[in-house]
Amino acid sequence: MSEKTAHGAPDSPAPRGRARRKKATALGGGDKLVLGLMLGIPTLIHLLLVWVPTLGSVALSFGSWDGIGGFEDIKWVGFQNYVDIFTSYPRFWPAFRHNVIWLVFLMVLPTVAGLFLAVLLDRKLRFGRIYQSALYLPMVLSLALVGFIWQLIYQPEQGLLNSILGTTENNPTNWLGDPDINLYAVLVAAAWRHTGYIMLLYLAGLKSVDPALKEAASLDGANAFQTFTRVTFPVLKPVNIVVFVVTVIESLRAFDIVYIINKGRNGLELLSVLVTDNIIGESSRIGWGSALAVILLLISLSVIITYLYQEFSKENRA
C-alpha cells in the first residue's frame, strides 16, 4: 500500500507522467519537506519494526546459535534447520495440522455466525445495541483471559459443561486433557471470541450498503434471501477481504490461549508455540526457532497473497 503512495513523490517517473509531474512540482519547498517527513518517518518505522526483524529472522534461520554471545558465535548451517524440522521434529507436523484445522475452523464457523448475527442486528431490532455490545464483549478480552474463563467451563470435575451434561459423576469428559478433543474445545472458545469481531466488521459493512440498492431489488420482486445473496453480499466484498485477512492472521498467530491451558503440549501444539519453545528459555535454539517462524510467515503470506491475487484479478476482468 505504501508503495503506491510513494509513487506520488515528486521525482518518480509515474506512468501518467505529465499530468502528475505538473501537479507535483506545484508543491512548494515547505510542502515537500512536510510530505517527505510524513512519508519518511512512517516508512522508516515500518522498515525498522517490520522489515528489519523479518529479514533478520530469515537470516538467523540459516544458522545455529544458542543466543549467548555475539553474532560471531553463530554457526551457519544453510538449510539444515529446515531439513531437520521437516524430517525429524516430531512436533512439527502435528503443529502444522493444528494450525490448518484452526484456520479452516475459524474461516467457517465464526465467519458464518458473525455474518448471520450482523444481518440480524442490521434489521434494527429492539435492544439491538445491547445485543451488539454483548456479542462484541468477548473480543475485548485477551485470548489468555478467554483461556482462563473456558478452563473453568471445561474443568472435568467441577466445570460448567460437565455439570450441565450431567457427566461430572462417573467418567467426566476431560475436555482439555484429552488430546483427541482438546483442540476443538479450544477452538470453540477461540470462535466465541472471534465471532463478535467478524460480526462487527460485517455490521459496519452492512450499514454502508446503499439502501437504494435493496429498494431496487425489492421493486424487481426479489425476496429477502435473494436480495441478500444477489445484492447485499456482493456489495460487501471489501469487507470479505478484510475478514479473510483478519481470520488468517488470527489463526496463524494463535498462541496465548493454548499456552495458558497447557503450554501448547499434548494435542494443542501450534507453530507459534514451537517458535516460542525453541527461542525463549534455557534451551535457546535461535536458528531452529527462526526457521519455524519463517515457515509460519511463508504459510500466512502464501494464503493471503493467493487470495488477494485471485480477488483482484477477478475484479480486473470484470
Place this chain on the structure above:
Amino acid sequence: MVRYTPSSQSMHPLLGRRAVLRGLLMTAGIAAVPGLAACGGGDSGSSNGTVTFGNNQSDEVPKAAITAALKGFDTDALKISINTKQHEQYQEQINNYLQGKPDDVLAWFAGYRMRFFSEKGLTGDLTDLWGGLGDNYASSLKEASTAKDGKQYFVPFTQYPWGVFYLKSVWTQRGYEVPKTLDQFVALSTKMKADGLTPIAFAQKQGWPGMGTFDQLNFRTNGYQFHVDLMAGKEDWQGAKVRAVFDTWKRLLPFHQENALGREWQEAAQSVQQGKSGMYLLGSFVGQQFKGQEDDLDFFPFPEINPEFGQDTVEAPIDGYMMAKNPKNPEGAKKLLEYLAKPETQLEYLKSDPSSIATSSKADTSGYTALQKKAVEVIKNAKHITQFLDRDTDPRFASDAATNGLNAFIQNPDDIDTVLKGMADQAKTIFTG
C-alpha cells in the same frame, strides 16, 4: 534488558506475536554485544552496601523458608534485596537474565546446567571462595560444583533424594511391605489395585516429573554409567537398552494414576495424602504437601531391576547458588555465598522447609526429622549420585525432545518405536550440531 520493552509495545498490531518474537531475537543479538561492555564499567566503585539475590523458590513454603534463612545476613552495613521469580519462569528466562543485569547471587542447579553457563562465561569464578569452603563439603559436592576447566562456579545449598513415598499409617493398616525388587513392586501394586487404591500416583502436567520415573527405571536397568553416557548424547535412544526401559515402564503404566498429563504433582501428592493412592515416586520435596503429617510420611529407594546394579544409584539433585559474572557488589556477593554455605543458614532454611537436607557436611543432623535422617542415610549409602534428567543433559534436549517424547509415550504407550525414533533423531541433531 530494558530494551525489550519498548519494541514489544510499539508493535504493528497485525503482526503481534511473531513480531514480538522477532523483536526479541534481534534485541537479544544487539544486546549481547554492548551488554558485556556496559557491565564492566561504572558499577565497580559502588559501595552501596546492598547485595541482590535472585530467588527461584516461588512456592509458598520454600519462599518463606529462604526469606527466613536470609534474615540473619540482612544488617545495616550490608542489606540484601531479594528478587523472587516464579520457579518455571526463572528457568525459562535464565539466558536473558544472565546476559542482562542478573542479581549478584542467583539460584541455580548443580551439574550440566551449571557447567553450561560457566563455560559460556556468564557466571563468576568462585575458586577463591572454595579455598575457604573446602572442609565444609564432601568431595562429591565439590565435584558437582566444578566446571570442565577445574574451577568452581557454584555453592551447594540443599539436596534432596528421589524415592517412592508412602504413608506409613496406610501401609501398616493394609499390611503392605517395602518391595525390594521389581517383581515385588508389581505384586504390591497389583494388591493395591485389588484393595481399591491407585497404586502409583502420577502427574505430568509440568512436563518434568515423568523424567524422574525414566531416570529411576534407566539407571536401575542399565546402570549409572549408561545414564551419564545417554545424557551426554553418547548412547542411542533407539538402542535395545533404552527400549528395555520403556518396556518396563509400559508394564508399570497400568498401575499409574490415569490422565497424568492433565495433573500437577501437587494434586498427585494430595491423592497419596488422602489415602487414595498407595505411593508416589518423586523428590522428597513432596513433603511440602504433607504439612503436619511429616511423621507419617516415609520413602524407599526405587526397587532393584537388574541385579548387576542393585540399588547403587540415587537421584539427589543439588540446589545452590552462583555468582553473576560482574556482580555490582562483588565482596558482598561472596560474603553472601559464604553465608549460604554455612551449616547454620542451611539448617535455618530447613526449619521452614524440612523436605530436603543440608549440603554442608558440618550441619548438625540431630534436629532432623525421621524423613531427613533417612534421606541423609540413602544419599550416604549410594555409590553413585545423579542430578536429574533435565539437570544432567543439554537443556535443548531436555526441554523439548525429552519432555515431549515422554509425554507422547504416556499418551500412547503402544507406540514406543515412533517416540524413540523422534527422540533419537533430535538427539542426533542436538548433540552433533
